[in-house]
Amino acid sequence: MRDALLGLAENPALPAELFARLVSGGDEDVLHALAGRERLTTAQVSALVGIGDPALTSRLVRSGLVPWSEIPEDHPGRALDAVLGGVAPLAAWWEAGTDPDTEVRQEVAYESDAPAEVLAALADDVDPRVVESAAENPRLPPALLPRLARHPSTVVREAVARNENAPAELLAELLADGGRPAPTRCGACHRRETACADHTPGVRRVRSAAACHPAVPTAGLTAFLDAPEIRTVTTFAARTDLPLHFLDRLAEHPAADVRVVVAANPAVREALLRTLAADPDPEVRRAVAENPAVPLDLLVTVATHERLPDEPAPRVEAATDAELRSLATSRVAQVRALVADRARLPGDLVEQLAADPDPGVARRIAARPETAPGRLAELVERHGSAVFGPLARHPGCPAALLHRMAAHPAVGRRVLRDIARHPAAPAETLLLCLTAEAPDVRRYAAAHPALPAPVLESLLRDPDEILAGAAAENPALPVTLMEWITTG
DSSP: OOHHHHHTTTTOOOHHHHHHHHHHOOOOOHHHHHHHHOOOOOHHHHHHTTTHHHHHHHHHHTOOOOOOOSOOTTTHHHHHHHHHTOOOOOOHHHHTTTSOOOHHHHHHHOOTOOHHHHHHHEEEEEESHHHHHHHHOOTTTTHHHHHTOOOSSSHHHHHHHHHHTHHHHHHHHHHHOOSSSOOOOTTGGGGGGSOOSOOOOHHHHHHHHHHHTTSSSSSGGGTTTOOHHHHHHHHHHHTTOHHHHHHHHHHTTTHHHHHHHHHTTTTTTHHHHHHHTTTTSSSHHHHHHHHHTTTHHHHHHHHHOOOSSSOOOOOHHHHOOHHHHHTTTTTTTHHHHHHHHHHSOHHHHHHHHHOOOOOHHHHHHTTTTOHHHHHHHHHHHHHGGGGGHHHHHOTTTTTTHHHHHOOTTTTTTTHHHHHHTTTTTTTTHHHHHHHHOHHHHHHHTTTTSSSSSSHHHHHHHHHHHHHHHHHHTTOOHHHHHHHHHHOO
16 A cells, blocks of 8 residues: 555645645655655645655755745755755855855855855865866856966866856867966875875866867867867867868777767768768768758768668758658658658648658658648558557547557557557557556556546555556546545
8 A cells, every 4th residue: 555655645636635644644755755746835845844854855945845934944954955946045055155064065066056256255165176166167257267277176177178158268278288387186186195196187187178168279179189088079079160171180080989970060071971971880871961961962872871860860951842852752761751750841741751651751750740640540551560659659649549559469568658658548448558568558557547437446456566556646546545545
């Protein structure tokens, strides 16, 4: 019955009087389940705070549900909880920002809505971890960044290089040599009593962080074109303002991850794109197809030979009507599938592609919300279980079609799971889902509001407690059964 109590606590149709009964029960897990409900009333929040459990109160405050004036004054961590919940007045920010606990001050410095004056004070904190969080915070007054870029610790300088407001000239300095004067501390130093003999790794991280910043001047990136930090190179390789000779050189980088980013960069010259379309790595070739500037003939070539992801292609999204109609009649099925994936598609093309003989095209069309219910049934007739997945997720899928798929011998667990939580699934289909081997399918079916009350009652008594909990969470559960759970 414990799982049923927890499920009931999450039931969106739970009456107010039963909410109060569950609160008075005092079960810790049930109380936290109640605290996680959407649209709690002011009275319900007050009742939960009145329990006096610090963890429960902290959760409610950090969710922004308790005004500052109503947070008990003796609540541990009152100021920090208010800060994290977005309900702190300026005085609470200062209280948390001067807390003796370093981790508390660090959390305050990290908050995206921290007051600028509090961040300015934390930028002078004795602990470099706190200064690091303040230095990276975009709400820090920009005038403080040059001073922090000269901080003795590399961890602070690295944070400055990650600050979105860092000016180009400051980033250029950090990129060149980690900043001047040379740092005397690094991240490794902070974890030991004595300073390191060599801060080179920390300086390298500062330079890498600067190289990743979108505002760093591209001229300084020359030294990083062959850098071993692949994540750094892939970050700036996506910039569209790189000199063309940079892109040419990066296209020959030994790491395929770098070449993938270059292949998707719309600033790449057409000739280089055609070279990358013949790259030995298939991910690079596929990235060419995802480039917004790829010529259509090259897109068709790549689609002819490579399996592309099931998502809209930027070049197809930007295609003119004439280009789109030409692609829709391509001999290459995957090209037609790219058209079917387009976010906006003329109605006549939807109809045209709904009759396409290729299952890949059919799956894309079956996923489109504007595809008429009658067309969905035709897709099943023509392609069978190959289109079950997108049909089970289609918001307009008819109940009869959902039942037909659920009863099909080839139906898979994922399809059954989507059917079990489809709003249009009828009771007889949900009963089929309740007999599935997969626990998640049965759980979704038990929580579906189309289940009749007698079935819900039997599920509450089921030896599978997880199933009973799902039934208790069902918004169609009669109040009499809800009351039975609270007294059982």
